[in-house]
Amino acid sequence: MNTNDLNLFEAVAHYGSFTKAAEAMFTVQSNVTTRIKNLEEEFGALLFTRNNRKVELTLEGEKLIRYTKQINHILDEAKRSIGKSDIVKGQIKIGFLETMMTLKGPELVNELASKFPFVDLDFRSAMRASLISDVLNYKLDAAFIPAPLDIPELEQITIKDEQVVIVAPADCENLDILLKKNPLKTIVFDQGCVFRAKLDSWLVSKGIAQYHKTVMNSIEGVVNFIESGIGFSVMPEEIISTFYGNRNIKTFHLPKELGLMTTILVYRKDVPLSPALKAFISISRGTKSNNVDK
Incomplete structure (x- = not known):
């Protein structure tokens, strides 16, 4: 063999x-x-x-x-x-949710290019379940996903906490009025999206099981539909404040147990970390590369 x-x-x-x-x-x-x-x-x-x-x-x-x-x-x-040079080099494949790639992707690329210019990044955007599967099946070296996660084969590093909010059209006065609309219309990502799951959980907690869903596959599309008054959604607060602060939309806070999302970086435990992946992890967590666990 x-x-x-x-x-x-x-x-x-x-x-x-x-x-x-x-x-x-x-x-x-x-x-x-x-x-x-x-x-x-x-x-x-x-x-x-x-x-x-x-x-x-x-x-x-x-x-x-x-x-x-x-x-x-x-x-x-x-x-x-393996090579004669001490220069950190190689290619790594990293998975993201689209929202986090929009926020942190450029920052990570710029910092990696500045500190480790010979490391090439291959970014891939997908839903949480798909990212986990790709890491487990060696298709990705690592992935940023929402916590919690309990898979023994995967190591995880806490990256950041962020607020998730309800995003509604600008003329929405309050959530009580919003929920009384009939039919109740939402703008969501595909099945498996963590923000869609949070929206579902919040509506169920309000006793609402049936509502209209318009599925969009881009952040820009979701915001455009909300701004047009078609419906509302759940998205990261930082996305809205950073890129869409001047749009005709309004945000409302979710209950604490639904409004907080922790992002973790996961990778396989049984594969030795390459120098390139160690460098990327060090940047992602804000530490020096020689402090990354071997």
Whole structure:
């Protein structure tokens, strides 16, 4: 077995097809079939179930794919980290909620470029659940997500606390009047958004289970719809005060248990931190890189 065997195995798992895996890996199907058979003989277990429509991982195959992702991730880190120079360099993939990327992304990029100019950042925006999954599956080196989190495989660092507020059209006098509207209209992000969840929780606490939802996939779109009087939403107070303070909108505070959101940075515990990721963590938490835990 070698790393190329594992790469072929991962390709078959990804595409669900020996033929497609062979095309993606620039080889022939017979080679892929032989390599997978050799892996199954070496591990003494069936790694795939095969039928006319699709190739799927067995339970033993699911175990091996987790180890394969971990091995490939560690090898990639080694390639980026090992060298004769003491200069911190390499590429890291960091996940964000869109709201935090809007606020802190430019600041982090500028500071990293100033202190560690040879580190390249790949930012990705997604919902909380997707970010967690990508870190667990080695697709992201780290991600900023809202707390709380209880996953043993992930290390977490508290980054900041922020206020989340109700954002309504400027002519909204108070929340009591807002809630009496029929139909009650909200502007929300896709399912899985933490701000949508807070909005749902607040409305349920007010005895409201049914209301109209308009789904938007951008901060600007949400603000535009609120300003137009279409509905209201829940967003970080800092986003509104920093970028939308001159818009025809108004904010109202949520109850303390819903209005406070803590952002944490998470990354896998079982993967040694690369110098590039250590540098990024040090900037994110406002400490020197040599103080980051090894």
